[in-house]
Amino acid sequence: MIVSRRWLETLLSRSLEGKDVADRLARQVAPVDAVVPIHQDLRDVLIARVLEVKQHPNADRLSLCQVDAGGGAALEVVCGAPNVQAGKTYPFAPVGATLPGGGGLKLERRKIRGVESNGMLCSAKELGLGVDHAGILELDTQAPPGTPFLEAIPVADDQIVIDVSANRPDLLCHKGVARELAVSLGGTVKLPPLPTPPPPKAPVRGKDRGAVDGVEVRVEDPEGAPRYMIAVIRGVKVQPTPAWLANRLQSVGQRSINNIVDATNYILFEVNQPLHAFDLARLRGPAVVVRRAKPSEKIVTLDGVERKLTPEMTVICDAERPTIVAGVMGSAESEVSESTTDVVLEAAYFQPTRIRRTRRALGVSSESSYRFERGIDMLGMPEALGRAIDLIRAVAGGEIREAPLDIWPEPQQPRSVFLREARVAHLLGVPVPRKEIERLLSAVGFVVAPREERMAVQVPGWRPDVTREVDLIEEVARLKGYDTFPDELRPYRPTTVPEAPSEITLHHVREHLVRSGSGLLEARTLPLGPADGPDAVPVQNPLSAEEAHLRSRLLPGLLRRVEHNWSVGERDVRLFEVGTVFKKAPAGARPEEELHLGIVLTGARHPQHWSDGASGERAKLPDMDIWDLKQHFELAVGVAAPFCAVQPAPDGAGWVAAKEDATGEVWGAATPLEADAPKWAAPLYGLEIKIAVGQPALFRYQPLPTQPPVVRDLSLVLPAGVTAAAVADVLRREGGSLLERLEMLDEYRGPGLPAATRGVTWRCTFRAPDRTLTEQETNAALDKMLRAAEATLDVRRRSA
Amino acid sequence: MSDLLAALNSLRERLKEIPQADERRLQELKTEFLGRKSGALTDILKSLPALDPEKRRTIGGAANVLKRELEDAIAQRELELKRGATSLAAVDLTMPGRRQWRGGVHIVTQIVDEICDIFKELGFTRVVGPEAETERYNFYALNFPKDHPALDAQDSFYLGGDVLLRTHNSPVQIRTLEAYPPPIRIVVPGRCYRRDPFDASHSPVFEQIEGLAVDEGITFVDFKATLATFVRRIFSPTTKVRFRPSFFPFTEPSAEMDVQCQICGGSGCAACKQTGWMEILGSGMVHPAVLENCNVDSEKYTGFAWGMGPERIAMLRHGIPDIRLFFDSDVRFLEQFI
């Protein structure tokens, strides 16, 4: 909502400062988005009087003027306007002035048809004050020549842009904003008087139908239009709007159309009553019927678009057809035009939900629909209509022959809400005396009356948002000023809600990965993307086809992030992400949400160091390979799903993490990844695993050994098809409690070994907790391990 | 014989090379002097048997002394190299040290943790809820009227029926109020979704931290105090705050909280639109209708709630100009915050 500072000044009968107004509104009323000065760009323009007008010697259409611009000697100025007259006053731009729309260029002294012009007399258009450029702007001012234009003519203004929330329709007009400002500034709000003959008689009440000045009015849809008023004004003259009215509208960003339409718009911005004026001559009947639209009924709206209506919409019709989509937009056929002499003026309250749905269905909105949607002041309609009639008669003439008709089948009384002084203190934390409460509430139009222990507060019609006690308490807090309340910490009781286990788990997973020393960086990717699997949940109204599904896996998103890094020339990328993925659920149910951990790895295993002797050739640095992948997979499984074992994938493409129970349920997988990689990129690996939420395992103390270890290296020859894991299992089993540790040292294939076999060396560490192991004991243990390996797997010791 | 003595002397001269040698050079020297096959000293010792006894004794004695000295020096140097204790004169100490990759959590995660930890000190526990919600939890139980403009489908991502991606973390308020009796003090981090196209300050997906306190006797003063304390902790103890009227269906009175502009310090700049203030969170006293929707006695219990954007706070505090940087996962960006 844009309000004009000057307009507020008129209502409050005092001068205001734009930034101060904005600050007061922000602190007590509503957020202010901006304060935009307008017409400040006219600061160089002066008031000047033309002393003499002569014909230009070389051009018929130009004149030479002697101009008094306050500088002492008269200036010679060339002027092309036909309306220039000696003795009159005009805006004058001296040499060196900058004008609006001139891109900051300074006006130069220059020759026009051989005669030097010392400045320029300006038209309204040149000053950005209107569209009239047929002649220069004749001013009606007593200010002496040389006075700055902005001091003499009240056009400089500030547009204050207020972010009005949906619950405060009363702030959608200048009167409402001024009412709030008056609380902090003092004073009262008074609408400027209009120079009109005495107002017409009070409106005549009707139940559901009536007639006014020959026009039949019938409300068949009282649900859609609970209150509906019509006035007929005859004998108006449609013409351009007077400057003061056009300027007012321009100051809030509205284009002037004609005096009738502008008058209705003015009332809209002044008191928040949308009005519709239509041409009586074009009204068949003449009748005005308010009803629901019929199925498939059509109307061509003001913007020239044919729109299909539904019975969910209210329409205003004449005797034959719809002429207006109620509260939203009229039709070209019924609008006021230059030939209009008799005007039908409508002031209505349309049901907010109905308007919102209609507006949404038709995809059009207007200043009126915006206000009807939020709820206008149903009780203030007669006053607003009366003021509109006065204004139209002031700017367009015309007369009212009959009192307006007011169809209000179920009249409403102002609402009353009870308020307890104790409850105010209970919620706000500091007592607010009853007198103070009354003062604050009455300042914005509430009427407070004592009712036993409580206060009965009558809510003004423009505050549809105030329906219960707490709404009044908010008013008290707001008008008192939020800043006036203390902010000291007071004691509180401990919460009953435990920490979310999943948050503890995720924190643990992140910390574990970051501390692993692999240099993993946490990524946060978009959970929206293209479908990444059969379980991906589609979004019904995506922003784009590329973001039309929720992720069911983390890896595709991480892969795109690796590609992004490649695209900026980064070769070493190690990312992890922990986050929610979504899986399809039966229609209408919420999708299943799981927590996953994903890791992508590519590039060098270590940063380069000069002592590595690679001579700057990156290729000599070791890149991460499948064993780095396995390392990270084991790391991930250990922290995310510790009850799973890492096993070769059945298809041999990598590893899976499978639950170590009868189900063997697979929780995650690790594989090399295919990607759109630049030539210089290293191989890419990825893994993903479901995170089990639970307490991390508790570490239990193991007594530190007191006896020395015995270390033996064992080189074995493994026939084809025998896995290292199978051999290690046998060795561990047979080594029993004496075998403390079994580490793989080396794998060898090649000369010296039978074809299709390989040599694998393990380092065995033996230790007994209570004694030093003897040579014989160790040998016996090794022997037992070797015999079992040979017997079960045909694995023999490699000869030296 | 003088040849052998001269050879021994020139070998002794080279002793001083040993403390300077790097690992490779040391091996070379070792082979050159003491190599089993053709080491210089080895050769001299091999030639001893051919000499007459007196010379053998003289030269042999000198050669063995030198051999010990060489062996000691080499052993000493080997130890030094192993320990990394390098002679200061021999290396360029300005050369870079060895590096390791460094990992770290995302800056947004860091901010979320920091914020939650501050509230933890104020007695709040950290809880979460689902990202896909029903309209009841996302809107109606939070006192949104059925035809509130926020319910426009164009503002939310719908998944089918009345299921949508939550537009704020407030549904967790409802889930908590339904599951636990007061006193309740919770902070709720998590992802939210709004149908805003990406630009420098908007993202269709963003992080939010919601908070809720409900108990007997909680007032507007407690609300202001808790949030002001938070702001002074996350920015600085002297940061000024102000509370302004606002509107949210689920709070009343509603407020927006501004902090003193972190760029100009309050004197006014382009970032704060010359106001000296920056909006940081939306908040208010819990609307009694929300409590009533969860069967909590709204006469007995009161509370406050708030919601804030950790990405925005990270941008303000760290001078990050574009919200999209958080989602790019550019390693050059991520590494700046670890």
Ligand SMILES: [Zn+2]
């Ligand atoms: Zn600033």
